[in-house]
Amino acid sequence: MSLVNYATREITCKIVYYGPGRSGKTTNLHYIYGQVPSDRKGRMVSLATQTDRTLFFDFLPLDLGTISGFTTKMQLYTVPGQVYYQTTRKLVLQGADGVVFVADSQARQLEENIESLQDLHANLAEHGIDARLVPLVLQYNKQNLPPELILDMPAMEEALNFRNVPAFAADALHGPGVFETLRGISELVLRRLSGATSSTPSATSGSAVGVDAGRR
């Protein structure tokens, strides 16, 4: 997908929310949708089953108005998390400018998180894309749940963030962390406007390691 079109003075980016089923991808979009002034949001398309599970994908177009002279639009997509919608996930990933991986912080969901992350990398590979080159942020959702049910931030980092990308804790149902995540991925994606995208965007801002690690 073309990020910037000088002929039409448009910046358009496609961001895909990826993650295991029930991790909160659609909830993220619903929260964002609820915060956008009515004159700025397109119709959110959500194809869901009767039990409110995403059947195909959610799509939320966001019109950010004119920024630096460019009409700036974001297209937010979610994929269905269930394993049997593999084809759909692959399709939605096509042309993505950035990916938000929404992980479920519940301890019992750890395996699903890891499988989904592996699935993401496999699907990107099938598109011929080096996963290391795609702007990616992690969101550890449901951090508001009781501590005994969830993995804390360091544990989630240890389990999932082997690429050392920006990560955000969130409670998508109530909002904290949702816009921080969107800001994080937007920053990574928009870096490409200057062709300055780094394959490992946060390689220099990683977690504290080495001498005196963990003191901050």
Next chain:
Amino acid sequence: MTLVAGRTGRGVELDERYTFDGFVVGSANRLAVAAALAVAESPGNAYNPLFICSAPGLGKTHLLTAIGHHATALQPALRVDALTLDEFVRQLHAAVSMGDTPAFRHGFRDTGLLLIDDAQFLSGRRETQAELLRLCDEVQGDGRQIVCTGDRPPADITDIDEQLAARLAAGLVVDIGLPDYEARIAILSAWCTQRGVSFGPGAIAALGRVDVRSIRELQGALNRLIAHQAAGGRDAMVGVADVQRLFPELREAPRSSNGRLVRPSGASAPAPAAEFLNFISEVSSVVARHVEPWRTRLGEAAAWWTKEGYRVDVLDRALRAETDPGSAELIATYEYRVAELQALENEATAIDPALAGSDAFHDPANIAAAEALVVQARSATADPSVADPDDFEDLIDLTDLTDLTDDDAPDMPLIAPVVSPVVAPVVSPVVSPVVSPVVSQVVARVVAPVAAPAVAPVAAPVVAPRRSRATPLSTVLAEDTFFLDDEKVVWDWPDASGRVIEEFR
């Protein structure tokens, strides 16, 4: 990461934006700036070490970086190593893990000016403290300079070795306070100039009164105002009322975090519109950082004039160029043409109100069409019986136009390119915008039989805005020609002597 002196080193790249020139001095930072200048001008001789402390976002890093730039500008051979404390830790760790600590130490052997940012993160890092103390001894012992920044004085850093704290405070510890009102206005004005934005009367003064706790917050406030003007305020410039409406909640704005992980807070979320506006503000800031400034200038100009109803093809073509095709000059030229069109439209509308809003008055690349319309309107209403015979006394033959020079017509009003498309091929190369009323009369007379045979042979001259020979346009263009895609566009604007202005498309 760079060393300013251009030698291989271990520091971070100094941000080119952060110089003393770009640092607004006020009562809250005057002492710090003076100390920083003294150190930059004479490393190792003024205050050694210099420790600059302040709350986050008040300019510590800017000042630290400015010292590096200024010092290397004065002493190109000086080696400057600039590191964040984290980077220092990372390098030390790498050396330790490879069992090569001596190499780490050796790396600072030639450092003339050592700049360390965020020294407060020394807290609890015993190994790092020990190494830094050893380094301080070595660097200072050789008369070389150390400058550190932190969010508190050395003695207030928790869990820091007393000896190191004393060493860091032994030179001079200066703090930077919150900018006062005048400083905030100066900072905002400088940013507006840099970014080429302007607001309605009083908006900046009102924004300066907003209570902020850091320069970053002030920058965020300005970004938000810019975003509001660009994205929300479609019909009018942002004014005082908008500022007051936008910033009542600024004190409650989320604080920026130093860490990567953003933990959900129990605090209530900002109002929906505010949260989304904050997001747009952030995106605006990112876009501004990553889109080349000339594209931003062109994009904003194109967006603005499109909204005003003008054709912007020429700006759009320029936007697609690989490199800056002289955007500032092009925009200035374009805006001058718009002004010409507006004057023509006013004149035409005065004659015939039905001409208001005609497409011909909205294409700055084709002023001839607008002028033709004006000529047509004048011709339609002109009464030949009242023509003043004096109008004809200076009539010259069309063939003389090729000899027209400034000396021939020192007081000629400057007007937009000629008249009618019918005539343009014949006269535009020579007549163009610098045309006297006399020439207009000649042209009108010549054209009349073709364009409007039923109308009187002499029409009143086209009166367009008079352009002073001192106009900045006379000096703006360094190059007369540039190419856009496969279409050649020649801009041949007047030189300092007021040479004829021409444009070919």
